Amino acid sequence: MKKKILKAAFLLMIAACAACAFPMAVSASSADNANPEAERASLRYSYENIPNEETGRLKFITDGDKETFYKAARDIHLKFTASVPVKSLYFMFEKPCKWKLTLPDGTVKQGGENEFMHEYFSLESEVTEFEIDIPQDSWLTDVFAFSDGALPDWVQIWQPPCERADLLVLPTHADDEYAWFGGALPYYAGELGYNVQVVYLTNHFNNTIRNHELLNALWYVGVRNYPLITDRFLDTMDTREDAESVFGRENVLEFQVEILRRFAPRVILAHDINGEYGHAAHILNASTLLDALEIYENPEIYPESAKKYGIYKIQKCYLHLWPKNTIVVPWGTMFLSKFGGKSSLKVAIKGLAFHKSQEQYGIVARDWGKKDCRKFGLAYTTVGPDTNGLNDLFEHVDFNDSIEIPPEPSEPVSVVSQTDVSSQSITPENVKKQPRIPVWVIILAVILVLVNATALIFAGSLKKQDVKQG
Numbered sequence: 082m083k084k085k086i087l088k089a090a091f092l093l094m095i096a097a098c099a100a101c102a103f104p105m106a107v108s109a110s111s112a113d114n115a116n117p118e119a120e121r122a123s124l125r126y127s128y129e130n131i132p133n134e135e136t137g138r139l140k141f142i143t144d145g146d147k148e149t150f151y152k153a154a155r156d157i158h159l160k161f162t163a164s165v166p167v168k169s170l171y172f173m174f175e176k177p178c179k180w181k182l183t184l185p186d187g188t189v190k191q192g193g194e195n196e197f198m199h200e201y202f203s204l205e206s207e208v209t210e211f212e213i214d215i216p217q218d219s220w221l222t223d224v225f226a227f228s229d230g231a232l233p234d235w236v237q238i239w240q241p242p243c244e245r246a247d248l249l250v251l252p253t254h255a256d257d258e259y260a261w262f263g264g265a266l267p268y269y270a271g272e273l274g275y276n277v278q279v280v281y282l283t284n285h286f287n288n289t290i291r292n293h294e295l296l297n298a299l300w301y302v303g304v305r306n307y308p309l310i311t312d313r314f315l316d317t318m319d320t321r322e323d324a325e326s327v328f329g330r331e332n333v334l335e336f337q338v339e340i341l342r343r344f345a346p347r348v349i350l351a352h353d354i355n356g357e358y359g360h361a362a363h364i365l366n367a368s369t370l371l372d373a374l375e376i377y378e379n380p381e382i383y384p385e386s387a388k389k390y391g392i393y394k395i396q397k398c399y400l401h402l403w404p405k406n407t408i409v410v411p412w413g414t415m416f417l418s419k420f421g422g423k424s425s426l427k428v429a430i431k432g433l434a435f436h437k438s439q440e441q442y443g444i445v446a447r448d449w450g451k452k453d454c455r456k457f458g459l460a461y462t463t464v465g466p467d468t469n470g471l472n473d474l475f476e477h478v479d480f481n482d483s484i485e486i487p488p489e490p491s492e493p494v495s496v497v498s499q500t501d502v503s504s505q506s507i508t509p510e511n512v513k514k515q516p517r518i519p520v521w522v523i524i525l526a527v528i529l530v531l532v533n534a535t536a537l538i539f540a541g542s543l544k545k546q547d548v549k550q551g
């Protein structure tokens with residue numbers, strides 16, 4: 082009898098627990114379905130201290146057109162009023178700058194951290210007013226405000242650049258990442274969710290529409306870590322023929338050693354040593370990279386970046402069209418569930434199409450011919466050669482590798498924070514590459530353990546009572 086009661090109680094508890102666990106998933110998905118689209122608020126703005134002749138272009142910041150922008154001739158303070166209560170804000174700039182967002186409760190948020198040009202803020206509570214301070218010489222493209230709800234997919238919520246990159250992709254210009262590296266970004270970032278860091282050698286701050294094209298395309302193909310675009314090497318026409326004397330070979334080498342240390346990539350994907358179509362900046366980018374790989378492990382060379390970031394051993398570097406240890410990655414037949422079954426090549430071609438300003442130059446992502454975007458060669462490896470025919474950029478790659486030379490602490494740190502740093506630098510990476518167990522399975526397992534324990538205790542106490550009664 083008591084056994085039956087126990088069994089019934091046990092089953093009831095399981096049912097109750099399952100009812101607790103499963104509705105989370107169900108209600109989340111039904112909430113998604115029910116989640117109405119966020120409304121884009123119309124915005125009115127007011128300002129002080131801007132001379133009349135400078136206010137004409139202000140209208141462009143609310144026109145939603147990325148080709149028009151307001152260039153601040155001085156430090157500017159703007160106050161916005163939204164037509165409906167808003168829960169999120171989205172700002173677009175033509176080039177990076179540091180700026181400030183102030184909310185009605187006095188909260189101040191820093192904008193332009195990590196050089197973000199497209200920046201999203203989710204607000205704790207709804208507001209109908211907000212203020213911004215943008216510095217002199219900043220170029221503000223657009224301000225968007227949304228009510229609570231599902232955001233349009235073009236709103237970009239960037240993560241900071243990678244702490245450690247599984248894959249480092251090194252285009253010279255915006256659009257090279259699709260034309261020469263094919264489906265690498267859609268596949269590794271978009272489909273597999275690897276930590277993928279894109280670092281552009283040059284910037285397009287002289288042709289700012291390209292910055293929007295660059296970010297919109299990366300977002301579309303599934304990159305989530307913000308790309309590195311520095312102000313060191315401006316893209317100009319001269320660099321097509323002679324990048325070495327324009328940029329300085331030593332400057333490029335130092336930059337590359339720094340990014341190898343900063344992003345500590347496991348695998349690198351970079352340009353053809355012959356510059357695909359002979360572009361001198363592509364050639365420089367590839368040839369200094371090979372030099373950088375020879376020296377980046379020596380902390381005495383460019384010691385500042387070694388002290389700051391420490392040094393991990395890089396496992397592989399592929400160059401486009403490199404003639405030795407070759408692979409052909411079949412982007413055209415690698416179909417991606419995250420993109421409705423499109424091939425990674427097709428997604429890359431769509432990514433390239435965001436670069437409308439470059440259409441005139443006829444750059445395309447082709448899986449045939451002399452510039453085939455599927456063809457790479459292993460130009461550097463510390464994990465041995467690839468297996469012939471496997472065509473896997475990550476073959477032999479160890480995801481549990483640890484740091485060779487740790488960074489030097491910038492100031493004396495307590496024992497506690499040292500522990501924090503080391504656990505941060507190893508644990509999340511290792512965890513990420515383990516097979517993933519759905520959260521609900523973990524919750525259910527914990528509940529079952531608890532239920533079993535409760536049942537055992539319950540049974541134990543009944544037994545005790547039996548003994549006492551007996």
Ligand SMILES: [Zn+2]
Binds near residue numbers: 253254257360363
């Ligand atoms: Zn290029």
